[in-house]
Amino acid sequence: MPMVDSCAMLPQLLLLLRCLSLTVAQYTSGAPYSSCKSLVSTDDGQTWEYYACQPRPMAMKQFMQIKVDPENITCGAPPERFCTLENPYMCSDECDASTPELAHPPSLMADSEISGPITYWQTVTWSRFPTPLLANISLSWNKSLELTDDILITFEYGRPTIMVLDKSLDKGRTWQPYQFYADDCLEAFGMPPKKVSELSATNVTRVICTEQYSRWVGSKNEKNVRFEVRDRFAIFAGPGLRNIDNLYTRMESMKGLRDFFTFTDLRLRLLRPALGGTYVQRDNLLKYFYAISNIEVPARCKCNLHADQCTSRDGTLQCDCEHNTTGQDCARCAKAFKAKSWKPGSYLPTPSGSPNTCEAAGSLGSK
Ligand SMILES: *[C@@H]1O[C@H](CO)[C@@H](O)[C@H](O)[C@H]1NC(C)=O
Ligand SMILES: *[C@@H]1O[C@H](CO)[C@@H](O)[C@H](O)[C@H]1NC(C)=O
Ligand SMILES: *[C@@H]1O[C@H](CO)[C@@H](O)[C@H](O)[C@H]1NC(C)=O
Ligand SMILES: *[C@@H]1O[C@H](CO)[C@@H](O)[C@H](O)[C@H]1NC(C)=O
Ligand SMILES: *[C@@H]1O[C@H](CO)[C@@H](O)[C@H](O)[C@H]1NC(C)=O
Ligand SMILES: [Ca+2]
DSSP states (O other): OHHHHHHHHSOHHHHHHHHHHHHHHHHTTSSTTOOSEEEEEETTEEEEEEOOBOOOOEEGGGGOEEEEESGGGBSOSSOEEEOBTTBTTOTTEEEOTTSGGGOOOGGGGTSOOSSSSOOOEEBOOSTTTTSOOOEEEEEEEEEEEEEOSOEEEEETTOOOSEEEEEEESSTTSSOEEEEEEESSHHHHHSOOBOOGGGOOTTTTTOOOEEOTTTSOSOTTTOOEEEEOSHHHHHHHHOGGGTTHHHHHHHHHHSTTHHHHTEEEEEEEEEEEOOOSSSOOOTTOGGGOOOEEEEEEOEEEEOOTTBOSOEEEETTEEEEOOOTTEESTTSOEEOTTOOSSOOOOOBOOSTTTOBOOOOOOTTHHHHO
16 A cells, blocks of 8 residues: 555654544544545655545435436325325315415425424325326436435325335336335235345345335324334444445445436336225225325435535436546546556545546556
8 A cells, every 4th residue: 555655654653643634534524435635745855645435325305306206196286185094084185286275285294393293295196996096206316326324205095005116227217116105015016925024144235025114003103114224234334334434345345235226217107096994995995095295315425435525416316426536426547647547446444545636648657
């Protein structure tokens, strides 16, 4: 490692100072890999040191584009009455798209829930039973992102009994299932039910069907459906994610692990609504529908460890590339810095990683 070589050539005091400044640069800024460079003093004056770096996680719901299919699945045009599973004989609630207080448009899945009453997107009721009540919700960012915590989808009035979460890595051109959800996995998908807690290091990237979030427990008791990221991280980093270095080491060494948490789009395929723990009751179909109040997607921009900031420009997220890289994901060397072929930065060796910077054309010969 060149850094150690040059450290060893310095007098003891300078060595100590230099290594201290590295430590301070890496740790005062909080999370590991949080800065791309720092100015350090050496006996030759000040010089830049470069590190592998990544942007901090953000609440990505603020940047997502939402599309609901079919468009007329959203309730309210024409206005419609509905009731709830827990209050099935009081069908006096109304959804009316033309009245702001009674409208439930898709944007209410992503608004802030901190102040004011809970707001939610709502579909038409299952009045056409037995034709399935189907809806797709596509969430797009037009940018590669990496999950940093659980995806959390909050359903008002009961969670779906059958649903699929899909993801795309290529801005919606191709899709793959991410997780299946059903109250009976064998019946709905022909898959045995699994929990993330049953996964181990060898099969952490397996796509499972879970029954944990689809069984009827009362619509007010449990509203959330999760895609478990934290529990998957904990397989490597331990409880509380205390050994995060081990996770980063595995991200480098285990084929497919980083890609598993990477996406540009997500899609929810809602296949059957909450039924209240029993069969569909044909005499009252106005209590069956979907309603989503919030979707949390905690993630960071994927910048190939070449940026510590990611900003929204013209409505699209973009890495602020360092290390003389360029592109939306810093996946190319900048013009005039193509002396070597491009490489992503590396989490290894921990804790500051390797920047794998792009070199100025012609600079290799002079070094
Ligand atoms: C939505 O539109 C399609 C095509 O026009 C129609 O077949 C379908 O019945 C409509 N669905 C609802 C719930 O109105
Ligand atoms: C949802 O998307 C899937 C996959 O593209 C498609 O087969 C299905 O017809 C869509 N469903 C609706 C209701 O648009
Ligand atoms: C998506 O991102 C690319 C790359 O930054 C950009 O060229 C394109 O205009 C964006 N598309 C949309 C619809 O914002
Ligand atoms: C994953 O592997 C563990 C043992 O390594 C096994 O017990 C478990 O059943 C596997 N899970 C799946 C979903 O294959
Ligand atoms: C990138 O290029 C600039 C000159 O444009 C140079 O000053 C800087 O040190 C280079 N950065 C890296 C990480 O190589
Ligand atoms: Ca809301």
